Amino acid sequence: MAYRVLVTDDVDPEGLALLAAETELLVDEVPTLPKDELLRRIGDYDAIVGRSATKISAELLRAAKKLRVVGRAGVGVDNIALDVATELGVAIINAPAGNTVAVAELFFGTVIGLLRQLPAAALSMQNGVWDRSKLMGRELKGKTLGIVGLGRIGSEVAMRAHAFGMTVVAFDPYIADERFTALRVRRAASLDALIAESNILTMHVPLNDETRGMIGKRELGRLPARSIVVNMARGGIVDEAALLAALEADQLRGAVLDVFTAEPLVADSPLRTAPNLLLTPHLGANTVEAQRNVSRDVCLAVRDALLHNDLSKSINVAGGSGEWGDLQPAMLVARRAAAVARAVLADQGMRAVRRLALRIGPDLAHGAGPLLAAAAAGVLEGVIETDRLNLINARSLAEARGLELSVGESNELGHPRAIEIALAGGMQQLAVAGVAPEDSKPRLTRIGQFHVDVNPRQTLLILTNHDVPGVIGRVGTLLGERKVNIAEYHQARLAQGGDALAAISVDGAVSEETRKALLELPDVLTASVAHFGAE
Numbered sequence: 001m002a003y004r005v006l007v008t009d010d011v012d013p014e015g016l017a018l019l020a021a022e023t024e025l026l027v028d029e030v031p032t033l034p035k036d037e038l039l040r041r042i043g044d045y046d047a048i049v050g051r052s053a054t055k056i057s058a059e060l061l062r063a064a065k066k067l068r069v070v071g072r073a074g075v076g077v078d079n080i081a082l083d084v085a086t087e088l089g090v091a092i093i094n095a096p097a098g099n100t101v102a103v104a105e106l107f108f109g110t111v112i113g114l115l116r117q118l119p120a121a122a123l124s125m126q127n128g129v130w131d132r133s134k135l136m137g138r139e140l141k142g143k144t145l146g147i148v149g150l151g152r153i154g155s156e157v158a159m160r161a162h163a164f165g166m167t168v169v170a171f172d173p174y175i176a177d178e179r180f181t182a183l184r185v186r187r188a189a190s191l192d193a194l195i196a197e198s199n200i201l202t203m204h205v206p207l208n209d210e211t212r213g214m215i216g217k218r219e220l221g222r223l224p225a226r227s228i229v230v231n232m233a234r235g236g237i238v239d240e241a242a243l244l245a246a247l248e249a250d251q252l253r254g255a256v257l258d259v260f261t262a263e264p265l266v267a268d269s270p271l272r273t274a275p276n277l278l279l280t281p282h283l284g285a286n287t288v289e290a291q292r293n294v295s296r297d298v299c300l301a302v303r304d305a306l307l308h309n310d311l312s313k314s315i316n317v318a319g320g321s322g323e324w325g326d327l328q329p330a331m332l333v334a335r336r337a338a339a340v341a342r343a344v345l346a347d348q349g350m351r352a353v354r355r356l357a358l359r360i361g362p363d364l365a366h367g368a369g370p371l372l373a374a375a376a377a378g379v380l381e382g383v384i385e386t387d388r389l390n391l392i393n394a395r396s397l398a399e400a401r402g403l404e405l406s407v408g409e410s411n412e413l414g415h416p417r418a419i420e421i422a423l424a425g426g427m428q429q430l431a432v433a434g435v436a437p438e439d440s441k442p443r444l445t446r447i448g449q450f451h452v453d454v455n456p457r458q459t460l461l462i463l464t465n466h467d468v469p470g471v472i473g474r475v476g477t478l479l480g481e482r483k484v485n486i487a488e489y490h491q492a493r494l495a496q497g498g499d500a501l502a503a504i505s506v507d508g509a510v511s512e513e514t515r516k517a518l519l520e521l522p523d524v525l526t527a528s529v530a531h532f533g534a535e
């Protein structure tokens with residue numbers, strides 16, 4: 001099966017060649033498309049790869065009936081309707097690391113340019129002038145650099161700032177003290193405290209509700225006199241009108257903006273003529289090296305998502321780390337154990353599951369997010385009407401139906417790679433457990449109190465019966481007569497002569513008629529069927 005990939009914007013060819021090399025991928029490269037044309041064409045594609053110029057709106061995502069993956073050749077995903085993508089099960093993949101150094105270098109290039117008046121100097125030389133006295137500059141050495149956001153770019157800026165002899169202070173409540181220490185950066189107690197001592201204040205945070213307008217009139221007024229403000233993160237983090245007013249009032253030494261609330265910046269924007277404002281047209285990531293890096297990173301991840309269902313690079317699959325391949329068998333157990341628990345409870349009359357509690361052994365703790373998503377998908381499989389139930393949207397779809405989800409690590413499951421799903425609703429509860437060893441096939445090991453040992457393949461039939469002679473034979477004969485091939489038959493009992501449970505793995509489907517016929521057999525008490533979706 002071939003997948004179609006639409007590439008918009010200017011994505012570096014090195015990454016695109018990796019996509020084009022795959023016979024199962026058909027790549028169409030187009031320039032940045034007008035909104036309406038993109039809307040018209042998107043329905044044909046399984047994936048779209050682009051940069052910040054292409055807006056992946058809710059409307060576009062809803063029109064993209066085949067879309068499985070959005071690849072963003074860069075960091076910021078503020079051009080993508082992330083919630084809608086998650087709801088629809090569309091993977092969002094970005095390239096978070098490849099352009100970090102490019103932004104950090106542009107920071108020093110522009111700040112030094114501003115401090116040494118390089119744009120004015122270059123212009124004066126072009127105009128035949130030789131006036132050195134007007135072009136007196138300032139040094140970075142000894143100045144205090146205040147960094148808001150000590151993530152990838154903030155860290156690279158901090159490291160380089162030491163080489164210039166600057167004092168480096170940062171505000172980032174989400175970063176641990178150890179990271180500050182490792183970077184030799186002093187932690188500011190608050191944003192206000194950082195602002196109060198920053199000769200140069202630079203923003204390296206994502207744009208979100210917390211950071212929009214973070215630096216406004218009040219904050220600009222609290223900077224030391226003649227400070228510099230830099231925004232290379234996203235337009236809107238520094239309030240443009242307040243910045244303009246502060247520059248016009250000569251309250252600041254200057255500012256650098258690489259990003260704008262509306263891009264491209266309109267030709268007659270007052271920012272273009274503001275004093276001491278150095279503007280660049282969103283050039284942070286515009287180096288040959290950075291574009292090659294992000295293009296390769298995103299294209300490899302899009303390829304793996306489409307061809308190998310590897311969603312480990314997808315930012316909307318919650319909280320997975322480590323090897324995706326290593327988690328696959330455990331995700332299969334989680335999904336199938338949940339489907340078994342749901343099927344058995346449904347036959348006991350409990351259809352409205354209210355709680356799903358996942359417990360995992362310590363060796364699977366790194367995969368808690370994807371495993372919980374897999375379990376949620378197992379509960380919803382065959383129950384909800386959607387053509388795109390997957391690891392991306394399973395949790396949000398389950399929660400939207402009022403299902404409470406929880407996950408915890410446990411040493412009491414008997415195996416470091418064990419998985420237990422407990423479903424509950426009303427007074428009823430059922431736990432189904434399994435293991436996903438590294439060196440053998442995944443197995444279901446417990447259904448309720450019964451210990452079983454069965455590989456959950458296409459369909460699992462779960463029977464309870466009186467533990468009396470002849471039941472296994474009668475069940476086997478009935479299934480044989482109905483051409484249902486048994487792959488594994490595992491009988492478990494709690495005590496001789498009491499109740500017993502059979503976990504029967506069969507090839508193909510088991511019809512409702514066959515299930516009812518099984519219930520008619522002497523000594524069979526219940527019969528449940530869990531049909532598993534595609535792996």
Ligand SMILES: NC(=O)c1ccc[n+]([C@@H]2O[C@H](COP(=O)([O-])OP(=O)(O)OC[C@H]3O[C@@H](n4cnc5c(N)ncnc54)[C@H](O)[C@@H]3O)[C@@H](O)[C@H]2O)c1
Pocket residue numbers: 075076077096099100103148149150151152153154171172173174175204205206207210211232233234258259282283284285286
């Ligand atoms: N100009 C460009 O071309 C360009 C290129 C790449 C990235 N960017 C932008 O730069 C920004 C930073 O990118 P990054 O790769 O370093 O991201 P990152 O996720 O590595 O770092 C962001 C940091 O901000 C911190 N943070 C979040 N909210 C905060 C808050 N309210 N107060 C203080 N700190 C907060 C986070 O803890 C994190 O450490 C993003 O907005 C990204 O879109 C711009």
Ligand SMILES: O=C(O)CC[C@@H](O)C(=O)O
Pocket residue numbers: 051052053073074075076077099284285286
């Ligand atoms: O060049 C781009 O597409 C934007 C780069 C940058 O802002 C990013 O988010 O990675």
